[in-house]
Amino acid sequence: MLRSRVIPCLLVHNKGLVKTVKFKAPKYVGDPINAVKIFNEKEVDELIVLDIDATINGVEPNYQMIEHLANESRMPLCYGGGVKTPEQAQKIIKLGVEKVALSSEAIYNPKLLIDIANIIGRQSVVVVLDIKKTLFGSYDIYSHNGKKKVKKNLFEFVAELETIGIGELVINSIDNDGVMKGYDLALIKKVREHVSVPLTVLGGAGSADDILNLIDEYKIIGASAGSLFVFKGVYKAVLINYLPEFALQKIRQISKT
Amino acid sequence: MIAIIDYGSGNIQAIKNIYKKLKIECKFVSEPEQLNDVDKIILPGVGAFDEAMTQLNESGLREILDLMVLEQKTPVLGVCVGMQIMAISSDEGKLDGLGWFDAQVKLFDENIINHKPKLPHMGWNEIQPKSEHSILTSIDFEKGYYFLHSYYFECHDEKDILATTHYGDIFHCAVNKGNIFGFQFHPEKSHSNGINLFKNFAEL
Amino acid sequence: MYNICTNCVMDTTDSKITFDDKGICDHCNTYFNDILPKWNPEGLDDKALYNLADKIKKDGQGKDFDCIMGMSGGIDSSYLLYLAVEKLGLRPLVFHVDAGWNSQEAVHNIERMVDGLGLDLYTEVINWEEMKDLQLSFFKSGVSHIDTPQDHSFFATMYKFSAKHGVKNILTGGNYSTECIRNPLEWMYFQSDSRQLMDIHSKFGTSPLNNYPVTNILWHKVYLPYIKGIKVIRPLDYMIYNKEDATKLLEEKFGYQRYPQKHFESRFTRFYEGYWLPEKFGFDTRKVQYSSLIVTGQMTRAEALEKLKSPAYDPDTIDEDFEYIANKLGISIDELRGYFNAPNKTYKDYKNQQSLYDFGAKVLRAIGLEKGGKR
Numbered sequence: 032m033l034r035s036r037v038i039p040c041l042l043v044h045n046k047g048l049v050k051t052v053k054f055k056a057p058k059y060v061g062d063p064i065n066a067v068k069i070f071n072e073k074e075v076d077e078l079i080v081l082d083i084d085a086t087i088n089g090v091e092p093n094y095q096m097i098e099h100l101a102n103e104s105r106m107p108l109c110y111g112g113g114v115k116t117p118e119q120a121q122k123i124i125k126l127g128v129e130k131v132a133l134s135s136e137a138i139y140n141p142k143l144l145i146d147i148a149n150i151i152g153r154q155s156v157v158v159v160l161d162i163k164k165t166l167f168g169s170y171d172i173y174s175h176n177g178k179k180k181v182k183k184n185l186f187e188f189v190a191e192l193e194t195i196g197i198g199e200l201v202i203n204s205i206d207n208d209g210v211m212k213g214y215d216l217a218l219i220k221k222v223r224e225h226v227s228v229p230l231t232v233l234g235g236a237g238s239a240d241d242i243l244n245l246i247d248e249y250k251i252i253g254a255s256a257g258s259l260f261v262f263k264g265v266y267k268a269v270l271i272n273y274l275p276e277f278a279l280q281k282i283r284q285i286s287k288t
Numbered sequence: 289m290i291a292i293i294d295y296g297s298g299n300i301q302a303i304k305n306i307y308k309k310l311k312i313e314c315k316f317v318s319e320p321e322q323l324n325d326v327d328k329i330i331l332p333g334v335g336a337f338d339e340a341m342t343q344l345n346e347s348g349l350r351e352i353l354d355l356m357v358l359e360q361k362t363p364v365l366g367v368c369v370g371m372q373i374m375a376i377s378s379d380e381g382k383l384d385g386l387g388w389f390d391a392q393v394k395l396f397d398e399n400i401i402n403h404k405p406k407l408p409h410m411g412w413n414e415i416q417p418k419s420e421h422s423i424l425t426s427i428d429f430e431k432g433y434y435f436l437h438s439y440y441f442e443c444h445d446e447k448d449i450l451a452t453t454h455y456g457d458i459f460h461c462a463v464n465k466g467n468i469f470g471f472q473f474h475p476e477k478s479h480s481n482g483i484n485l486f487k488n489f490a491e492l
Numbered sequence: 493m494y495n496i497c498t499n500c501v502m503d504t505t506d507s508k509i510t511f512d513d514k515g516i517c518d519h520c521n522t523y524f525n526d527i528l529p530k531w532n533p534e535g536l537d538d539k540a541l542y543n544l545a546d547k548i549k550k551d552g553q554g555k556d557f558d559c560i561m562g563m564s565g566g567i568d569s570s571y572l573l574y575l576a577v578e579k580l581g582l583r584p585l586v587f588h589v590d591a592g593w594n595s596q597e598a599v600h601n602i603e604r605m606v607d608g609l610g611l612d613l614y615t616e617v618i619n620w621e622e623m624k625d626l627q628l629s630f631f632k633s634g635v636s637h638i639d640t641p642q643d644h645s646f647f648a649t650m651y652k653f654s655a656k657h658g659v660k661n662i663l664t665g666g667n668y669s670t671e672c673i674r675n676p677l678e679w680m681y682f683q684s685d686s687r688q689l690m691d692i693h694s695k696f697g698t699s700p701l702n703n704y705p706v707t708n709i710l711w712h713k714v715y716l717p718y719i720k721g722i723k724v725i726r727p728l729d730y731m732i733y734n735k736e737d738a739t740k741l742l743e744e745k746f747g748y749q750r751y752p753q754k755h756f757e758s759r760f761t762r763f764y765e766g767y768w769l770p771e772k773f774g775f776d777t778r779k780v781q782y783s784s785l786i787v788t789g790q791m792t793r794a795e796a797l798e799k800l801k802s803p804a805y806d807p808d809t810i811d812e813d814f815e816y817i818a819n820k821l822g823i824s825i826d827e828l829r830g831y832f833n834a835p836n837k838t839y840k841d842y843k844n845q846q847s848l849y850d851f852g853a854k855v856l857r858a859i860g861l862e863k864g865g866k867r
Binding site for chain 3: 045046047059060061062064065068069072073099102263264265266268269270271272
């Protein structure tokens with residue numbers, strides 16, 4: 032049976048890996064190539080790498096870094112950060128990357144998604160939406176690393192994305208980012224109700240149980256996490272890790288039901 | 289020498305990386321002359337059926353591939369859409385496939401898929417071997433492979449089925465007829481199972 | 493003229509080696525005459541070890557942890573951790589320095605040990621861009637001790653942490669049992685010599701070292717222990733430590749993954765000791781490691797000679813390793829090859845504090861505080 036995917040998510044800032052909390056205070060976590068190499072050796076399901084500088088700085092994706100990361104990955108790799116044109120997307124795919132993620136460009140220029148899908152295939156187009164809760168309990172989309180509020184309704188927009196046709200939607204909770212106290216389950220539920228595209232959630236996972244509960248509830252969903260797979264213990268010691276064996280077995284069991 | 293056909297479709301770099309690590313000689317091939325010293329072929333492919341067939345037809349490699357595969361019996365391994373184009377035709381497109389298998393490519397029936405999302409079939413899924421073959425040596429079937437597709441391959445001849453997978457219903461994820469192999473999943477992105485498959489193919 | 497010790501496997505690739513009339517080298521003789529009498533592994537009793545543990549517990553009363561333990565994921569530090577917690581009842585904070593080269597086995601082993609013993613982990617991540625620049629400087633300098641950037645950062649970080657948090661006891665897995673014979677000075681020099689490190693960086697580095705932790709010998713060998721009371725303790729010296737037994741125990745109890753050779757926790761060190769040092773300079777650290785095991789009865793000379801017949805690196809993976817190292821350092825394979833083929837230099841070609849180390853060693857030996865040691 033098809034299993035849910037558990038996906039470490041790495042953020043690249045100034046050529047190094049960082050971890051943020053609520054999108055702030057990036058803490059240096061080490062070298063991206065070594066991290067990807069270790070995740071590869073741990074045989075993780077899939078990997079997302081997001082360059083959080085590229086769009087803000089208006090620069091091209093770092094193709095050399097992407098090439099090195101792809102070289103080390105014997106599992107699907109999704110790259111995001113600074114992608115604005117179909118040519119860039121194609122260049123990235125040709126380096127050995129499976130999926131290309133867009134965020135700001137997808138929000139302000141959704142027609143681009145069609146152009147990119149035409150070149151690299153719809154299955155390889157991923158849209159990442161950074162979400163913050165409002166005072167009244169509803170949700171807003173933000174762009175540019177959580178700095179710019181987007182004047183679009185989240186649920187209308189994801190429906191629009193489904194109509195346009197994308198391969199995967201990643202919902203990233205800014206409020207839960209780095210907090211490690213669980214996913215925003217209410218947000219996930221609402222998004223799931225509104226769209227049928229493959230969904231991956233990010234932001235808040237603090238333990239294997241958070242991931243297992245999510246998968247148990249939704250059966251087929253992408254469970255992504257940053258801090259959980261990069262930190263260990265109360266001192267948040269940097270140590271690359273993945274789900275323990277019992278959790279991986281549980282996911283197989285869930286897939287058989 | 290293993291040839292990875294570079295006709296504009298598929299993750300050729302990932303396949304090369306694997307053979308590089310295994311220290312098995314391979315090269316990208318985009319011109320017929322480059323096939324002179326080749327004894328095995330890998331045909332990758334992603335995206336849409338018609339697009340892949342068009343690219344292959346325009347690559348100038350169509351004739352020599354038909355010759356090598358159908359007459360000279362050169363072992364060939366098709367990956368994902370590279371496997372799908374080996375069929376007679378696909379529901380996804382209008383063009384004819386290579387016709388190397390008596391098979392049809394069909395869209396998954398969403399009605400029998402009881403969860404969201406329905407399509408594409410994306411993620412790790414187990415495979416069940418239907419026959420024994422050295423190409424499946426040392427494979428962890430329960431761990432399976434990474435799949436990413438919305439259309440599936442349906443063999444008309446049961447003898448061609450090498451392995452199946454369940455998604456909605458059982459479908460043929462691995463096929464084999466003599467020297468021709470097709471795999472719906474992505475061995476180049478499936479860790480040790482993938483590495484072993486490529487290794488086994490090289491050792492045929 | 494080539495010559496090899498009749499007792500261990502040290503030979504004239506150590507250019508300063510001398511042999512007595514029985515053909516036994518000065519490393520072995522130093523062990524028999526200087527180290528063994530004072531260390532006396534046969535006569536060890538648990539009491540000294542438990543007394544040590546009591547002192548550590550007392551120093552740490554009321555604090556979250558009573559000592560810190562540098563953990564690389566290697567067998568010595570992992571076994572020590574097990575010992576410290578399960579046999580001695582200590583509460584160590586496990587300290588790991590990530591210099592960007594961790595192997596998957598190392599990370600796995602650290603996780604297993606920390607989880608298996610229910611401990612807290614603290615890591616310090618060295619700024620990779622700076623580490624890369626410093627490592628490249630060492631490659632460009634042509635010296636043999638190019639693993640200094642990693643080693644130096646390990647010590648410096650641990651000492652700084654201890655000084656900052658007032659931790660009096662640093663435990664290390666260093667031990668006489670497997671390290672009584674040390675790497676000759678000309679092979680690895682002193683990794684803590686900050687004058688050498690800074691000089692090499694000033695000559696070949698391309699960007700400043702803002703975050704890289706630097707220590708110096710006076711600070712951590714004199715000031716810290718004698719003024720601040722921060723001591724480095726080697727509990728494994730207080731017991732009969734058999735490496736193979738220790739490895740088996742950790743495998744069974746914690747699911748520890750064995751390494752093919754010492755120091756293989758770091759991908760860089762593996763390349764350095766397995767390939768660069770022996771192939772470029774002719775210095776094979778296995779001779780040092782095996783010799784220590786020979787004199788302590790954990791390996792026979794015949795076994796060692798047999799193992800030394802094959803290269804220190806794995807011929808199947810060396811090309812891949814070479815490429816990985818080059819890629820990670822952001823240089824081409826040709827450039828790395830260029831450094832490999834460049835003339836060999838020594839620590840003497842750059843500024844150093846060797847005279848200070850010599851003086852210090854003399855003092856320590858005179859007052860009986862150091863047995864044997866590097867030469």
